Structure formats: structure tokens, C-alpha cells
Amino acid sequence: MRKLLECKNNTFFVTGGAGFIGSEVTKQISNSGGNVIVYDNFSSGKKTYLKNIPNVKIINGDLKNKSLLSKSMKNCQYVINLAAYPFIPDSYHYPQEFFDVNTNGSLNVILEAKNQKKIKNFVHISTSEVYGTSKINPMNEDHPTLPHSTYAVSKLAADRAIFTIHKEHDFPAVIIRPFNSYGPKITQPYIIPEIILQFLQGNKILKLGNIESSRDFTFVSDTARGIITSLFVDKAIGETINLGSGKTYKIKDIVNIASSILNTKVSIKMDKKRIRPFDVNLLICDNKKAQKLLSWKPEVSFREGLEQTIMWAKENPINFKNAFDGFVSKSNGKKKKRTVKQYESNKAQTNFRRN
């Protein structure tokens, strides 16, 4: 917590700052006395998620727009690069767009930041998905990177580009690898929002994909705190650092915990359509490096975080459409791929669905 006080009187450029993790990062910086420039194209992020947060300037911009990036980050001391297409199943349908945004977009952000000559530190947000399914438990930063999805490959390529630019140009940068995050201000049909949605719709039979797969979940406030803290630790520069709880839950365990929070009994039906090709079976974080370098440990228990998320979802109803149909529209009985524009405007309405 002490480290967050260093936000005071500094200006942070946060790409994807209107998103799920980004809006929490923005809130914590603002609460700690910092100023934030949120740079977001609102493909999934929402202006309402930034309502009532003081000292925030919002720029509607895209990672592909280099001149706007450069203009917008003038007078900033720190950069947090969160903007991305983060939803794995989308990457099966839009592989090139995932590289355009997640890889080339990130490259644009770091190159423009480097050209500013005044940036004190840069944190790039990677993902545990770059490791693929666990081969060594728990997974530390030296775990082999064997990504299972185009999303994960696009993120890994960005990590390596950020790392080499840091080395080649002596530009300060940290790579943070969050494991799964969850919490309020939902933007994507990740597994926890999907489960909560089906409960809140009153379904007695939940339709889910691979309920045996296990993930390591961190509440979003803990993830955001780790990301911000990394900017103020000199020893973190040039490092890749995992953020995760070190505990895993199978998807069916999450259903059981949600069931006890909501006091509602349900059964689970496997929905073949939701099984991911080449799925990751297990992610479990070794967070010793984050503990050592950032003095970071998760503070919110899984149950407590799930209660907060459910409470938020009750007050802010989510409405996801069927996922895989969400990326393909039916026309004259034939399936037709949506354009990226249609896809993004669909997402902007938080009107999609998939676990």
C-alpha cells in the first residue's frame, strides 16, 4: 500500500483504462493522489466505469494511432499498457486483429513512450496464458512458454518485443503476468461472469464447457495494486513478474461456491459448443517473485471476491449473447463472418457471451 502513495502528483498514461482491470487501476491511482490519462477505444471498456473518479482525462483513441498516442502521453511520467483484445475464443475468429492490437499495438505504445524521453517507467500487462497448461506446479516465471491460443501467442510476442526494446534502448519496462482476474465492472464473458449470469438468469441447469479445468483467480483490486506497485520498484525493471494467488479452483468448484453464496442449488450440463479447442487444463501461480520484489500478496479471498462480484452483477445486469454465434452472423442460412467493426460495436453493448 505504501508504494501507491508514490502516485501522488504524477501522471499515468493508462491504455485500456476504461476496461475491467484498467478502470480499477485508474481508480486506485486516483485514490492515491495521481492523475490518469485513460487512452481507450471503448471496444469493450466503458466510460461509466470511470464515473466519479477524479483527476482522470479520457481520450478516445486506438493503439494503432501512433500520432495520437504520442500527443496524448506528453507530460506523463508513467505508462501502463493494458489495452488488448483479451478474450481467447475471439482470437480463433480474428487472429490477425489480435496481432494488430495485442502485438503491434503494444509495440506502438512502447515506441511512442520511448520517444518521449521523459517516461520514468513502463509496465506492460502480459498474461499467464503465455505459459500454456502447467508442466511444473506451481508455475514461476521460468516456466516454458507454450501458448495454446492465438491470443496467448499475440501476447507473448508483445512481451518479447517490450523486453527487447527495454534492453536495446535502455528504456525502463516491467512485464506483469496476471493469472485470471475477476471482480466487478465486467467487460468480457470470462468464466466467472458467465457462471454468475446463468445463476442470475434463474437457470437451474448451468450450461458450461470444460468444468474440470483449473485456474488461479485473483480479485481485480489485488491485480491492479500489483500492477501499479511494479512501477515504483527499481529492481522490477527488466523483470517479468507473475501475479496470482497460488490457489486453483476447478470451474465446477466455482459453481459450488456461487451456489452457496446465492443459496441456490443447480446442476451442470456440459455444452460441447463451449469446449475450447486446445484448452489449457491447469494454471497455478508461483507468486514468490511478486512477494519478494513487490511485497505483493493477494488480500481478498476467493469467496469474498466472488460475493462482491455477484453483488455488483445483481445491481448491474449483464446481458451476453451466445458467444460463438456472436462472432458469426447468420445470413441466408449461411454463416457469415462479422467485420471487426460489427464485432466491436457488438462488444461495446456488452452484448456477447461465452465462457
Ligand SMILES: NC(=O)c1ccc[n+]([C@@H]2O[C@H](COP(=O)([O-])OP(=O)(O)OC[C@H]3O[C@@H](n4cnc5c(N)ncnc54)[C@H](O)[C@@H]3O)[C@@H](O)[C@H]2O)c1
Ligand atoms: N482479465 C483477466 O483475467 C486477465 C488476465 C491476464 C491478463 N489480462 C490482460 O489484462 C489486460 C486487460 O484485460 P481486461 O480483462 O481488463 O479486458 P478489457 O476488455 O476489459 O480491457 C481491455 C481494454 O482495452 C481497450 N482496447 C481494446 N483494443 C483497443 C485498441 N485497439 N485501442 C485502445 N484501446 C483498446 C478496451 O476498450 C478495454 O477498455 C489485457 O491486456 C489482458 O490481456 C487480463
